[in-house]
Amino acid sequence: MKPLCIIVGFGTGVGLGVARAFGQAGFQLGLIARNPSKYTGALQSLEEAGINATFEAADVSNEKSLTDAITKFQQSQKVEVLIYNVVSPRYGKPTSLDAEQVVQDFRINVVGALVAAKAVIPNMLSQEHGSILFTGGGWAHYPWDEAASISIGKAGLRSLAFTLSQELANTNVRVALVSIMGQVAPDTPFDPDKIGGAFLAMHRQPKDEYQTEMLFKGA
Template identity: 45%
Template sequence: MDQLVEDFKISVAGALTSVKEVIPFMENGTILLTGGGLALQPYADYASLAIGKAGIRNLAFSLHQELSPKGIYVGTLTIKGFVQEGTYFSPENIANTFYSMYENQNETEIMFEER
């Protein structure tokens, strides 16, 4: 239980704290968060991580609703796989998707998954 609370503080509360710190300095802008497939399909052995990813996803949607009228785009990239160089889930592919989100700003969530 204690580990779950600590993990939640780091992932979700940490993300919210970071956003709250930058909002006063933003007139327009972009905030991008990283989520994971465990938010959608939890696995008992990774329950704490899954709860954190679900919290990040919920936070992104809530912040998007709150901040989009102020000209601030909030999006989350939900990565449904393990980040690994030389695969579809390479850091370069993920970075390119983040950049595309920044450019387009038309979806609150992008599912990053191999099709």
């Protein structure tokens, strides 16, 4: 049976690049998106490349919805890799933001990652291996006032990755993030397929070379 990689936040950008990388490496893919019907073309391209993938719909801001989707994938096999690739793309300076909007963004950008991680950690611990990887961003390091909520979210996600990594340090479950330090675009150093390769490289790192964060500055 192929190892399972669950990608929360599949789309036509980084999500597709990550899916290609892990699919070509022999993984069965479990893809989660709010509206899977939007990505039938992307799914077809994976299938044409001989990559096995199935979809579940979920609202990442809803704990039960996200947990249920991840649980469905784990009913048939245990997950080896979880990737959380979600961001609420709300722009605006801090004082222009509504408080409830920021709370909702934080649920999507950070809390959803924790919910997803908690849904797979028990199985990963029982099988004594697994990788939990988050999509980080440069705004965690260099906050931008025009993207205040995203900057807050990426900083929170980075802190979550580091604290989870500390908690699980004495296990064979590793937690890390790939922080994309530039604008994602095809046929550039930040091509989604190149980013997908970085995620796969993080998963394959030997334990004595583990790093909690990779700053992806282009390839």
